[in-house]
Amino acid sequence: MSSDILTASQLNSGTSTTGIQVVARIRPSLQHERQLAYPCIFKTNQCVCTTDPQNKLLTSEHPFDAVFGPESTQSEVFSSLQQNIYNALCGVPLLQINYGVTSSGKTYTLFGTEQQPGLLTLSSQFIKQNLPEARLFISVVQIYLNQVSDLLNNCSTLKALATQADPLPGRVFKEFRSETELNQLLKKALALREQSATNNNSQSSRSHCLIYLVIQHNDGQNQLCFVDLAGSEPFQATQSKICQQESSFIRTSLLMLDKAIRDLKNLSSNNSNSVSFRSSQLTMCLRPFLQPKLVNTKFELPGSISLILNLHSNAEGFYSNKETLNLGLLTKEIKNYAKTPSRLGQLGQSVLQVAKSVRSSMSMNNSMNASQISELDEEYIAIRRQEWDWVQEQFSQLGEQLYKMQEQVEDEIIEARRDTVKEMQELMELELQAQKDEYELELLEKDEEIRKLKTALGL
Ligand SMILES: Nc1ncnc2c1ncn2[C@@H]1O[C@H](COP(=O)(O)OP(=O)(O)OP(=O)(O)O)[C@@H](O)[C@H]1O
Structure with missing residues (x-):
């Protein structure tokens, strides 16, 4: 084992400059969905290809870190996240965001079903397998109509703070020792989550849901945050007032998230020097994972970030899915120089x-x-x-x-200060001596003048 042990410098050479991991997943068509003669969004190798449903000649290819097609399994999608979870075991915080239009498969990817567990369950299984002695805790919060509430504490209201290291103090963390306990906690929390039927999804999430996993091992702990964003859809005048309110809140908060990502991108290409987090509850809650820090002229994010772009190939949602892809391409340009123990x-x-x-x-x-x-x-x-x-x-x-x-530096400063004071004292003494000599010379001269005057006066 000793020859395999990496030195600190080797560990540092695992510095990640790859930035944010961006993965795309295209969900399968659902039974009720109209099939097109040709798919308008499909996968080839590491690319998502698009064909404009109104003009077949308008095609484009978008490369990402990994692309999963409609036939992909939950485990395959998890495999793309596995390295980040491994880094989390070594103390690197992780933010995992599921992004996409309504009914694109965000909730399915994160929570899955009993037969097809999602990223959350697969991640905790991986943690348990690799660090069996660690203790695991979970906290689940939702942001609904700009109000944050604790889903593991009877929906009690939480206040997101813009300046604290933990923007959501006071939320409840529950320990789970097995997959069954995790599923029970998730079931309880998700039963309180705001969901309703919309034109596109019979169980559309109307709130953003943030799930925090805390790994506690020895004296240290690390946090992973999984985000299932609410379903965004264009304005529809036929919707009820509450639905319109919900949709407007969802669109605004997603715009603020997009803006924070854009700010991060501009920061990494030196076009700006700040990222705004105060604009929404969502960005305030995500700040600990997105707040960049300038280190030696390069900026570091606090840990790893993984963005999953959830997509569907319905012609109706084509242009909204294109916006998701554009955000993914922009995110890929963000550079992150944070050190991750990737070699380890x-x-x-x-x-x-x-x-x-x-x-x-x-x-x-x-x-x-x-x-x-x-x-x-x-x-x-x-x-x-x-x-x-x-x-x-x-x-x-x-x-x-x-x-x-x-x-050592402090000692050196004290020593240097002491030397300086001593040197100043010596200089002052020399100066005083010089002045004294000058006065004595002047006195001698005056004495001589007086003596000459006395002689002249015959005294
Ligand atoms: N990979 C998949 N395989 C099979 N079914 C899927 C897959 N992804 C999504 N689905 C199904 O598609 C439908 C919509 O998925 P889901 O509710 O996860 O979307 P969403 O993006 O979370 O929607 P919203 O934003 O409206 O909450 C669900 O019925 C879900 O079971």
Whole structure:
């Protein structure tokens, strides 16, 4: 293991400049949806291709970090997020946003179904498998008509604060020890979420939902935030007043999120120097994950960000889906120089894969019994624990070094100040001596003049 251990500089060489991960997912057509003779949004390799339903000749290709077509499974989509979850195990905060027009599959991707669990369940399974000794907590809040409420605390109102490190103090975190407990908590919270039937979705989310997972391990903790945005749709005069109000709030808050993303992009191309978060409750809540920090002329985000662009190939929503794609392309241009232990993550991933394949080939060959397999599991967990301890140790050593350097610098400043005072004293003494000599010379001269006058007067 020792030859595999990475040094701090190797860890730093894992600095991520790739920015924000942008992934696209096109959901399958639903039964009631009209099928076009040709799809207006489809996947080729790593690109989303579009054909304008009003002019077949207008086609374009949009490349992203990963593209998932209608046949993709929840696990395949999760695999694109896995590295970020691994980094989260090493202490890098994660913001995962599901973005898209109404009925594009945001809620399905995040929460899934009992048979097809979504990103949230798959992420917590991955955390449990890789860090079995960690404790996991969850908090669920919704933002509805610009009001934030705690879905794990009977919808009690929360006040989003623009200046605090945690913009939502006082929200409830519940611990879960198993997938069943997680599902129970989610079921309870989502039953309180604002949902209603719209023209496009019989169960459209009318509120933004933010799910926070906290990993607590040893003395440290890290936070992951998953966001299921509310369904945005164009203004419809036929809607009820409350529906129009909801739609207008959703559109405005999404515009503010788009603006914050645009500000981040301009910041990374040096066209501006600030990002506005105060404009909506949504951006205020996301600030801890989006607030950039300028370090040595480059700016760093607080952690990893993953944006999933949810899309459908309905001709009716074509132009709104194009706007989603445009936001994705803009997001891809954001640079993030934050250090992520990605090399460590890759090492861990390969250890994980080797362990998995060894385990499956062993059980296939029936060459090992259950106790040997569990021994292997324990060995693997011990390796992971060692790896985690090593990361913790590196951080505490770095902390100690910084502290010592700070003390040294302070000592040097005090010493330098002391020397300066001494030098000033010496200079003042020299100056005083020079003045004294001058006065004495003047006195001698005056004495001489008096003596000459006295002689002249015959005294
Ligand atoms: N990948 C998928 N496979 C199968 N069905 C899907 C998939 N994605 C979405 N669906 C189905 O499409 C419908 C709309 O999905 P969903 O409610 O997740 O959309 P949404 O973007 O969250 O909508 P809204 O913004 O209105 O809340 C649902 O019936 C859902 O089950």
